[in-house]
Amino acid sequence: MASRVVKGGPGLTEYLNAAKSAEPLFGDIQKHVLDRAAQPSGRRQDVLHPSEMVKTDWCHLAAWHRLRLQVEPAEKRRTTFTRENIFEEGHHTHSKWQRWLTDMGRLAGDWHCLSCNKVFWDDQTPACCPYCSASRRCIEYAEVPLNADPLRIGGKADGYSSVDTALIEIKTLGLGSLRFERPEFLERYVVDTDHGRVPDMTRLWRDFRRPLPTAVRQVQLYMYLANHFEELPAEKTIFFYDFKPTQETKCFTVTYDEAFSEPLIEAAASIVDCLQTDTPPFCNHNGRSGCPSCLEFKEDDR
Structure with missing residues (x-):
């Protein structure tokens, strides 16, 4: 060979x-x-993704480059086996909760027929495909599209409950997430043991009482898109959190407040204006000098 x-x-x-x-x-x-x-992941490069927009390091100039070129910089495409394993576990967690909600008939959203390849909306679990009459077993859940075409924003929520007029978000919580977003919270529960300094998982999970900040900003933007662009009433978002170390679960509710998203909507409108005039915006983090995100595009051009 x-x-x-x-x-x-x-x-x-x-x-x-x-x-x-x-x-x-x-x-x-x-x-x-x-x-x-x-x-190629199939992830759209011609839209602004809410998951990126809500990050504190979101760069308007980098977003302009990506929309204009419709490519990701090489650095964003680098990965590791551990990272891919984390993503895969997240997919399994999503599927689990969505399957339970589907079985209950409490999941609304897009559904994909594997028989005729059509996608259709239904407020509850469909009994069959409305296009080809394929049975329920041929239909898979395709989540909730949330798009603002004039602003080039496109994303998907994990679910929607018509009964609760609520979006649904499914999250896993691990030590890596806490180290990145709430290191001060994690440090509070680190204790000295014979095996070194380790977190007290029981106390940590007991005191975890609200979704992580990025997740809150993301669902606020999702609800803005749902209410203003999708004619989908979303009064709140219901979070289901799985704690990786113990497989315990908590539920949180975040009420809609559109003031959270207004600065992001204004930024998206400004980026679209710059695209239409083919004029790059300034980097919103470091002006003309640029930040690591927008400088990645310059490195790819070398």
Whole structure:
């Protein structure tokens, strides 16, 4: 069998480390996952994603570059096996909650017929496809589209409950999320043990009483899009949080307040105006000098 040639590029170090695994099957699985992750994801590059807009480091100039070129900078495409494993676990958690809500007939949104490939909206679990009459087993949930075409914003919520007039968001909480978003909260529960300093998971989860800040900003933007552009009444968002270390669950409710999203809507409108005139905006973090996000596009052009 001819030896495989691995070319340089994003993820090469991770890929080569997988090849050195003591167990060949484990190494092959890691390489398979990294190969798959290197393929085009299908994630739209012609819209502003709410998940990016709500981050504190969101750069207007980087967003302008991406919309104009419709590509991601190379740095954003780099990944690791651990990161892909985290994403996969998140997908499984989403599927679990959506399946339970589907079984209850409490999940509204888009549905995709695997038989005729049509997508249609239904306020509850459909008994069959309205286009080809395929049975329920041929239909999969396709979540809740939330788009503002004039502002080039496009996203999806995890679910919608017509009974509750509420969007649904499904989240997993791990130590990595807390280290990134609420390090001061995590540090409060670190204790000294014979094995070093570790978090007290029981107390930490007991005192976790609200969604993470980025998640709150994201659902506020989702609700703005639902109410103003999708004619979908959303008075609140219901969160389901799974705690990774113990598999315990909590539920939170966030009430709609459109004042949260107005600055983001104004920023999106400004970026669209700049696209129409082919005039790059200033970096909103570092002016003419640029920040790491927008400078990535310049590096890709070299």
